[in-house]
Amino acid sequence: NAGVTQTPKFQVLKTGQSMTLQCAQDMNHNSMYWYRQDPGMGLRLIYYSASEGTTDKGEVPNGYNVSRLNKREFSLRLESAAPSQTSVYFCASSAQGGNQPQHFGDGTRLSIL
């Protein structure tokens, strides 16, 4: 099992360009999450999907959209990238129910010039 797979691993964009980050999990998890990680600020939740067909905003949703394509896949889209969105983006998944451990992918390192 690969666990949580994110693509691409690295990306450089110009301000104003759009981009979709892909995430897929093979653990049959119901819940999926997108975080961004910036130096000194820990991991901040952008959006999450508690189950297939539902999505909700997290702590820092502005400038992002998400799609829960099916149970396995959860994508994050930047419609008009800004330098402030330069970050490392992590996708995670967890089993259904409260208090379940979240398992992370390897991350996407995104730079916006």
Add this chain to the structure above:
Amino acid sequence: GENVEQHPSTLSVQEGDSAVIKCTYSDSASNYFPWYKQELGKRPQLIIDIRSNVGEKKDQRIAVTLNKTAKHFSLHITETQPEDSAVYFCAAGTGGGNKLTFGTGTQLKVEL
């Protein structure tokens, strides 16, 4: 919303010593407290978690304690080794949607 504070931001110990990292949270409804270890350039990995119905949990050299009255929880690593060097994150969750709020991390360095 939930706010999690983590201290210290950096911690340096000698090999074989113990390390303690402390976190406080604000939402009394939080009932799940995981700890993650992140090596440089890698993904965060769960090392231990505790739920609010217990006060302490131990796994080999790692232990976590929880004080719900004071709203704080701590990670204890005994007999530290160089491979324990990493950034450690605490988090708090309230079940339901399984959302987590993370602390800002502690850079642990174990020196020979």
